[in-house]
Amino acid sequence: MEILVCVKRVPDTAENEIEIKSDGTDIKRDDLVYSVNEWDNYAVEEAIQIRDKVGGSVTVITVGDEEGEEVLRRQMAMGADNGILLSDSAFEGSDGRGIATILKAAVEKGKYDLIMTGAQADDGAAQVGGMLAAMLDLPYASLVNKVEVDNGKLKVGREIEGGNQEMNEIELPCVLSIQTGINEPRYVGIRGIRKVASVEIPTLAAGDLGIDAATVGAGAARVKRVDYFTPEMGEGAEILEGSMEEKIDKLIELLKAKGGLK
């Protein structure tokens, strides 16, 4: 099975303190560290497991600048066979639809049976998977937490209320958006990354993909970001101050006072 997994390089939420620039145009990026979006990491692991079971290959793809290569290499160290970087100044500032447009062009240049995305990105809005499927006119299952390959079809699962599981059948080729927890992604060590450090990763620009630059990028974005701000504290909200110990003590006090703890 030929599998394409769309991945994204995002600020690592576990290892950054996200603060907003005073002018509200962006978050402060000077001290940020980046990694592959967590949901995408699960998608790549799932793709590798499917490939190991039924054969084929896994390609990871991302839209971004040269630094996007870093996440592609990490996913290749994990076990993906190929990486493709989609990079062009014309792509900058694309909204979700723009990104889906770029990815669609790249998908059509290859021949894939299965396209996977993360269910959402840490810094995203969970748009691309669905839009990409619609643009490709392919069946789409979202929030997938289980994949079984079954004679040229897939059975895909989704968690529903109460911890129950729903199973759906879907024809190939299709697009899946993958939920975290579907598997346990393997560890990628420094050594693994070094081993793929010199593997060639092709970079495709708008021209290579046959994309009209006017249909993507900031200019074509129909959803435009206008502001970032920290919300005012609402009525009834309280932010505990002090050291960790003090905060915990206050929290316990509050819980006890309101009868939450006995």
Next chain:
Amino acid sequence: METALTPPSGLGILAILLSLVIVGLGVGAFTYILAKRIRPLFKAAPDFRKDRIFTRISNTFNLPHHRMPRYFLAGAIHITILIGFIVLSLRWISMVVMGFSADPYLPWHFAIVGDVYDVIRNIVATAVLVACIVAIVRRAYFRPERYEVPERFGKSHTPEAIFGVALIAALMVLDMMFEGSMVAAERQQDMAAKFLLPGTGVWFASLFFGAASQGTLQVVHGVSFYLHMVVFFGFLVYLPFGRLFHLVMSLPTLMAMKLDKGTVKPVRWGVDDDKLDSLESFGVKKFEDFTWKHMLDFYACADCGRCSDNCPANAVGRPLSPRFITIKCREYAKAAYPLQGAIKESVPLIGNVLEEDEIWSCTTCGACEEECPLLIEYIDKMVDLRRGMVDEGMVPQSLQKPLSAIEKRGNPWGKMEKKRAEWTKAIAEEVPVKEVNGKEEAETLFFVDSITSFDDRMQLIGQATAKLLHTAGEDFGILGKDEKDSGNEVRRFGEEMLFQDLKDHNTEMIKGSGAQRIVTADPHAFNALKHDYKDLPPVEHISQYLARRIREGKYNFKALQNGHKVYTYHDPCYLGRHNNLYDEPRAVIDALPGVKRVDMERCRDRSFCCGGGGLMLFYEPEEEQRMGVLRVKMAQEAGANVIVTACPFCLVNMEDAIKVAGLEGQMEAIDLAELVAQHLDE
């Protein structure tokens, strides 16, 4: 020479032929099996054990005999039998030769030497027989707990253990019968009977057979001789099948012992750190990836159970039992390299022989290695197996996050580098702490490491340490944002390349700082800087520093008004067992006026791990209870109500354990530096 009974070699050509067959079959089978057993050693990874030969010889003869009596009865039994084997080896040579010649010309047979040797060997043989009987009774009826085999590891080893000892007892009894029957016959014939020391086994035998007829005595003499021969060579052939293989393997294993505590073996001996990228595979994935010394370890294990008896992971019900790491690998080696037929294709150890959780359960505390009378290594094997798992991506999710955070931010919490020195702000007025990066210099570098830099509670250790350095007039500074995690556990959890990056970075920063010496309050950092890093200025743990400065009279102490407090010192593994620092921290505590200190039963080199430091804080083990809880209870049993540690990780675990054990208000934990700082008279 006229003898009272016909000696075995005088019974005719068939008797001599029988001797020949027994010796031939015995030696032949033993050699064949031995050759088959050591085959994997030739396919093993290289190991370097040829240095410091005199230390090796001296350790080989000293260490096991210091360690055996740590379990007193077992040790006494074993030392008796061991001495027996050494003394009786000459007798056994005589016995074999007697199968062919009535009066062998062997040097220990003549004149006074022969007489003295005979008396000594008869005493020794009697002692061995008694030791064997005690051993069998102890094993069969008293059943010390450490010999039990948990169900998941198979059947009881007791029958095998008793069988081996019974063979030794049989050798003793048969020799007593052989010699006793001859002396009885000599007495009956009024010949000059050989002197037998009253009370020895052979003396009893001679009395027992005193009234037997000449014919009976002749039969006893002959039959006991050939039975002895069969049991002796049977014993030899049986050795390579189980625990008794240690009779053969212990000497080479001991000679090849690991000499440098606190270190971790390189990924591959002979490959320098900067050539690691050239290796195809990392760590131990299949049996043949072990080094030959580590394979020897498997064969040398006597199955005494002391490792697991001291293993904290085993004590709290984690899946790990070091004893069975060895036993399972040994069984694998025997099955994969069979006595007959082709060598089996090697399979991945993890999943087939060992389990992931088993290997991650180890805190690398070193209690097993400290106890093993054969100095079998476990930590290096754990590290090698982890290297293999890391290379295959088999790392629990709970460890992936901190590893990735260390890679990106230099600390396992993923905190920002620039906040690494924030702990100094709270004491800035009283104790100014310099950051030595380029502009400012300091004579002494305080290597803080991650937990003391970032954990709210452990920052107090950093602040106390800084205060103590300042009070002693030390010109010191920290690396601040340029410091990264020392990587002690990164390396011991198998992520060698990340460790190499951390080491290279820290080494460059430390050297660039111009510091003349390093002090740290974190034993894990201390261990890494001292053993894993190269060419750094000398490193001291704060306990050594304080002991030295107290001797120099740099501090004035006052007594505290807390007469009800009884202190006990918990030896951190990376200070004690891995670096032999037991006395300095105690000397520091004892220098404080009015401090009453007691030791726990398990202290010093038998200290019980708090639960593990570094990445072990993040690992979520399967366990029935926490190591720290057990440790806190041990402190309580010792009559203490304050646990003094000298390691931030111990402090985390102890404070948590006090809460979990419900001992808040009755027990507290404090770091050595904090305790000393409390007593400063300013």
